[in-house]
Amino acid sequence: DGAERVRVEYEPLPAATTIDAALAPDAPLVWPTGTPGETGEAAAHGADVAGEKGSDRPTNVARSTQFKRGDVAAGFAEADVVIERTFTTPMVHQSYLETHGMLVQPDPLTGGATVWTSTQAPFYVREEVAKVLGVPETAVRVVATRPGGAFGGKFLLYELLIALAARQMNRPVRLVLTRNEDLLAANPAPxxxxxxxxxxxxxxxxxxxxxxxxxxxxxxxxxxxxxxxxxxxxxxxxxxxxxxxxxxxxxxxxxxxxxxxxxxxxxxxxxxxxxxxxxxxxxxxxxxxxxxxxxxxxxxxxxxxxxxxxxxxxxxxxxxxxxxxxxxxxxxxxxxxxxxxxxxxxVEPTAASCQLHRDGTLQVHIGAVDLTGTPTGLALIAAEAFGVSADKVRVVTGDTSTAAFAGATGGSKITYMLGPSVIAAAQDARQQVLAIAAEELEADPADMEIVDGRVQVRGVPDRALSLTEIAAKTMQFGGKYAPVVGNGRYANTxxxxxxxxxxxxxxxxxxxxxxxxxxxxxxxxxxxxxxxxxxxxxxxxxxxxxxxxxxxxxxxxxxxxxxxxxxxxxxxxxxxxxxxxxxxxxxxxxxxxxxxxxxxxxxxxxxxxxxxxxxxxxxxxxxxxxxxxxxxxxxxxxxxxxxxxxx
The missing domain is CATH 3.30.365.10 (Aldehyde oxidase/xanthine dehydrogenase, molybdopterin binding domain)
Known part of the structure; x- marks a missing residue:
């Protein structure tokens, strides 16, 4: 093999591998030409802080910030007891059961690609892959596979490199890290x-x-x-x-x-x-x-x-x-x-859609990833908002070509931020269903209700249409009703x-x-x-x-x-x-x-x-x-x- 004929000689360079070594006046610089920009992971979790700033000259200090209140010296002077301690914590890996894995299929017609990856943030991956390929975001489709655990560690790592390799080779390229590789070259807690x-x-x-x-x-x-x-x-x-x-x-x-x-x-x-x-x-x-x-x-x-x-x-x-x-x-x-x-x-802006199928079930499309039981919780929310049992709701997740935008799954925000979008989408679909039933039954939409999969006139249960009947009326030749598709969005800050x-x-x-x-x-x-x-x-x-x-x-x-x-x-x-x-x-x-x-x-x-x-x-x-x-x-x-x- 060609690899066996290659001989490499390494010259070790000075390295600062501890906080104190990196802060020393003569410390070798990690980035001699200037600090690169950070990823969006912290912002997606709500962990970034306004007012942080880096140095104007090359240094190993990426940023610093300070918060003050009152007079600290005076506060300690009036204290009867003062505790002083130094605490340390190590780098800790997320230790998800499934390591990072991805497959990229290039598209020679558009210059884009389809990316299957175990990510928490499919829209973020789409944005960054489109940038490195130099194509519109619509030329990149990202399908978030079941991640097998993530805990903040699976936003964007090697997708950009694999996308470039796939386009260069004009072949599908797959990368699945071994456990050793994931520990060596992923992104643990600092x-x-x-x-x-x-x-x-x-x-x-x-x-x-x-x-x-x-x-x-x-x-x-x-x-x-x-x-x-x-x-x-x-x-x-x-x-x-x-x-x-x-x-x-x-x-x-x-x-x-x-x-x-x-x-x-x-x-x-x-x-x-x-x-x-x-x-x-x-x-x-x-x-x-x-x-x-x-x-x-x-x-x-x-x-x-x-x-x-x-x-x-x-x-x-x-x-x-x-x-x-x-x-x-x-x-x-x-x-x-x-x-x-x-x-x-x-907090992040979100959107969702809710569609009524011919069998009377609801399908909710979201851009978030199924990481922590997301579909189950959102199905319960959609069911409550629409007026059906949760077993009549199916939630489809994590495909940028079919779902409305949602931020990364992380930071304890998916139920909080995406839930209201799902409620709005389900309520929109509900109002459409009530309007169709009211017209068919010659009733006021305000008098309609959904009970056990049927839309009926309140107080007159015999005057009713099933959800399957209503759905059928929106999907037939010569029908006068559009398919029921509710949309919702939410952008609380x-x-x-x-x-x-x-x-x-x-x-x-x-x-x-x-x-x-x-x-x-x-x-x-x-x-x-x-x-x-x-x-x-x-x-x-x-x-x-x-x-x-x-x-x-x-x-x-x-x-x-x-x-x-x-x-x-x-x-x-x-x-x-x-x-x-x-x-x-x-x-x-x-x-x-x-x-x-x-x-x-x-x-x-x-x-x-x-x-x-x-x-x-x-x-x-x-x-x-x-x-x-x-x-x-x-x-x-x-x-x-x-x-x-x-x-």
Whole structure:
């Protein structure tokens, strides 16, 4: 083979592979000619922050931002207790079951292509592929296949290269990454460091918070400034100084992973709140409730919190038997820890269509991807809006040639943003059906109703037409009615935050350092539970991913930036033997002002607070505070030996 005859000699170049190395004055630059633009993943999740800016000259700092309130120096001066800690979190991979895969079929007539890919964002892929091919977007068709898991990691990665290769070869080209390739060259969550100070008076009044946040985002910009916003906004603190810096290093590019930036920030903040409560001998849940932000309170960037349920989930957790009986649990040698985490929610414009078929069923076309049970939830919404049972609704997803635009599936926004479009489309179709039936039955459309698949005159059930009869009248020669196709769109710009309070019950093996999580309690505000069964699955899945953050997962690199954890033998993820014996979910419904039937996004919050809750439970059990994720047995043993914080 020709490849066997090729000999390559490599000359290693200097590489900055850590935050400190990349920030050194003489550090080699990842991009000597200037920082490239970031991808749209953060914006699609609602994780970007207005006001972030990069440097005017080449540097490894991609962007930085700062939020201030009050007088921080004065706030710390009046504090009776000041906690100072540094927290670190590693790069963490999304660990979806199916790796990145795609197939591109070139179209020699238009110069475009058809792309089958496991993406969360088919319209985003279409836009970018059209750009690199130099063709109109209509010349590119993207079909989003079932992704096999994504969690923020499957927006746009290799589709552009495969599209170019397919056109160059004039042949279909397929790429399916191996697990090793996906770990080596996808886009995991970035590593981070939080240098924190938190001050309070003896009675528990918070006086000041300062945080210096630095994210190691690898070789491309990856905005995670939302971590700074959340860290400074969960609680009402009069004096704040929160700084965020995004640093590029000579490692793989990073991207979004379920609530990008929030698990890291929450681990740091909620650990600090817990330790402060213990120093002051104050109930840690009472301390949180006392200072928890409420709707209308200012966030760190001065915008008000919209409708949300942070105090509500804390109050429900406070009443839980596990918290009320925590002394009995401690008597068994176990620890109890709590934490709360939230996500602001994403927003994007959406549209949907709803068509009545000859068999009396509805078909809803959406541009979003079936990632988290999307079709099931939207079928329930369409059925409610139109007036039929959910088994009469079919939802077709993720084909840019047949569906109206929808943003990326991610950021806890699909039900919230696409649901209203589906409602509008279903109601439009319903009005068309009622109008046809009214004309046929010589009645007023206002007097018509849909009952059990029939359109009847209210109060006169014998005067009725079935949906199949109405559909047939729109699809026959000489018919006077157009086919029933309802359209809906929605472009609300007001987000709908979701919060989840968690309680972890753990034990620690004092000889091995192994941590066992015996129970997790999740209390989450979802606005309105559209589909309680799939919602519970979301909460369970998020909790287990949170256990991965807490105890197992980390991407380890050599000093040269080479990945040392390139297989699932080395990169440890929670699996069946690590399953928590008991995960209890409690649904709180604080209705969203704009969400469909009051629903708000639910996908992000379950993963956010788990690591902090586990860390607080370990501290409750052993007295040792861990400040680095994951909390491996080696780190736990080191903390037990010194009985102090360890990193």
């Amino acid at each position: 590593a981070a460091r939080f240098v924190m100070r938190l001050g309070a008076k003896q009675d528990g009044t918070l006086t000041a918070l300062s945080a210096n946040i630095t994210f190691d985002v690898g070789c491309y910009p990856s905005p995670h400034g939302i971590s700074a916003v959340l860290l400074g906004s969960y609680y009402q603190i009069p004096n704040l100084d929160v700084r965020y810096t995004e640093v590029m290093t000579f490692k793989v590019s990073t991207g979004a992973y379920r609530a990008p930036g929030a698990p890291q920030a929450t681990f740091a903040l909620e650990s600090m709140m817990d330790e402060l409560a213990r120093k002051l001998a104050i109930d840690p849940l009472e301390l949180r409730l006392r200072h928890a932000s409420r709707p209308g309170d200012p966030m760190v960037h001065k915008r008000p919190w919209p409708s949300m349920g942070l105090p509500d989930v804390l109050a429900r957790l406070q009443a839980h038997p596990a918290w009320q009986q925590r002394d009995k649990i401690r008597a068994k040698g176990r620890g109890i820890g709590i934490a709360v985490g939230g996500w602001p929610g994403g 007001k987000a709908s935050p979701g919060f989840c309070a968690q309680l972890a019950e753990v034990s620690v093996d004092q000889e091995t350092g192994e941590v066992t999580v015996h129970r997790l309690v999740l209390v989450q505000d979802v606005g309105r539970a559209i589909n309680p069964l799939t919602l519970t699955g979301q909460l369970h899945g998020g909790a287990m991913q949170g256990i991965g953050w807490a105890l197992y997962e980390q991407m380890v690199h050599s000093e040269e930036g080479q990945l040392l954890t390139g297989t699932w033998m080395d990169y440890t993820v929670p699996h069946f033997v690590h399953a928590v014996p008991e995960i209890e979910t409690i649904i709180v419904e604080v209705p969203s002002e704009q969400g469909p039937f009051g629903a708000r996004g639910a996908g992000e919050p379950p993963v956010i607070a788990t690591a902090a809750a586990v860390a607080n439970a370990i501290a409750d059990c052993t007295g040792a505070r861990l400040t680095a994720l994951p909390m491996t047995p080696a780190r736990v043993l080191a903390a037990l030996e010194t009985n102090v914080e360890t990193d």
